[in-house]
Amino acid sequence: MTAVVVQLKTAPPATRRRSGPDRWPEIVTVAAELFAEKGYEGTSLRDVAERLGMLKGSLYHYISGKSDLLVHVLREAHERGVNALAALAQEDGPALLRLEAIVAAHARYVCTESVFTASFIEAHRHLAPDRAQEFVTAERSYRLLIEGLIARGQAEGDLRPDLDPKVAALCLLGFLNSLHGWVRPARRLSIRRICDHAIAMGIGGMRAQ
C-alpha cells in the first residue's frame, strides 16, 4: 500500500580535492537550535555565526541566504522524521496497531529531535509559497497516510465510525506536534511514559465502544 521511501542523495563529487573541516552539518544543527530557541525571525545570521565562532558574512560560503538556511534545516528535519517512521512504513496488520506504532514513533521523534521539530512547525509561514511547497506536500501526504489508516480502522471495526477521518487525522497530528511545546526531555517523565500517554490520549478517543 505504502511506497517505500527512497532517499535521494546528490552524487558526491568525482574527486574531492580536500578533506577539510566541512562544518556544513554543524551549521544546520546550530541553525536548528537557534530557530527553536528564538524563532526564525528572532534569529539573526550574526547569532548563528557567533555560535559557530565566525562572522555572519562567512556563512555565505555555505548558504545563499537566510531562507536557504531554513530550507536546509527543514529538509534535515523532514529526513530525520522520515527515517524515524521508515521502519513502520511497510508493516502489515490491523490499522489500529499500525496507528499506535506511528503515534509512538511520532511522539518519540518530537521528544528526541525537538530542535528540528520546532522549525518544521513554525516555519512554513516564513518561506515564499514556492519554496514552502515541498514541505506542504510532504506534510499533506503524511496526513493522508494517517487519514487512510483511520478510515481502515473504522472499516475494521476498531475505531468509532462516527468520526470524520480527515478531522480526526488533523486533531491527532495537531496533538502530536503540540507535544514539543511543553515536553522537555530528561525531566520528570521518561520518553517511554510520554509515548504511552500520547497513545492513550491520541488514539483512545477514537476507539470503538
Next chain:
Amino acid sequence: MTAVVVQLKTAPPATRRRSGPDRWPEIVTVAAELFAEKGYEGTSLRDVAERLGMLKGSLYHYISGKSDLLVHVLREAHERGVNALAALAQEDGPALLRLEAIVAAHARYVCTESVFTASFIEAHRHLAPDRAQEFVTAERSYRLLIEGLIARGQAEGDLRPDLDPKVAALCLLGFLNSLHGWVRPARRLSIRRICDHAIAMGIGGMRAQ
C-alpha cells in the same frame, strides 16, 4: 471550589471631555489580526497603522511601544477567554461533565476568536519575562484547574487512574490550542461538529474502561 472570576475595570474618568472616535478597540483588533496573520515579529507598526489608515508614528498616541501593543492584545485575548469560560466556573456536578463543558467552550473559543488565540499561543516568547509573567501565571492557573478536574474525575471513577493528571492536562490543552492551526471557521465543518470531535478525541482517551 473555584473562585468566581472578578472583572477588574479601570474607573472611567470623572468627566469625559469629548466623545471622539476613540479608535483604541479598533487598534487592538487590527493588531491581533495582523499578529495572527504574520506573527508578532513579522508585523511592523507600519502594517498596523496602514490598515488603520494612519502613519506608524501616530500609533504612539495610543501605545508606548510595540511590546505594549502586544500586551494589550494578550489581555484582550485572555479576557475574552475568561468570559467564554466564566459561566462554567461555578457549576457543580461530576468532574467529567464539567470537563466536557470546558473542552467544548475552549474549542469554541479557539474557533470563533482564532485571531486572539493565535497571539496568545505564539506570544510569550516575544515578551520580556517580567511582562510575560501575568500571562504565564494565568495559563498556569487554568492548567491547574484542568488538572484538578482530571484528578477528581479519576477519584470519581470516570477517568483512567493510570494517567498522570498533569501530563494529561498538558496533552489536553496542547491539543485544544492546536486546533487554531487548521480550523478555519465557516468551512466544511460547523463549529458544533468540531466541538464534538474535540470532546471525543480530547476526553475519550482518558475515560475509564
Next chain:
DNA sequence: GTTTCCGCCAAACGCGCGTTTGGGTGAAAC
C-alpha cells in the same frame, strides 16, 4: 616550488525597523 582554491575575515552597503520630536487641525469646553 608553484598553483589552486576552500574557509574565513574585514568592511561596507542599503534598507526597514521601532522610536522620537515638533507641529498642525478642528471640535469641545469655558
Next chain:
DNA sequence: GTTTCACCCAAACGCGCGTTTGGCGGAAAC
C-alpha cells in the same frame, strides 16, 4: 472668542538586519 486637548501628520534618528565585495592564509594538488 479664546483656550484646551485629542488626534494625526511629516520628517528624521539610530540601529541592526541581510547581503555583497575584496582579500588573505594555508593546506592540498600537481
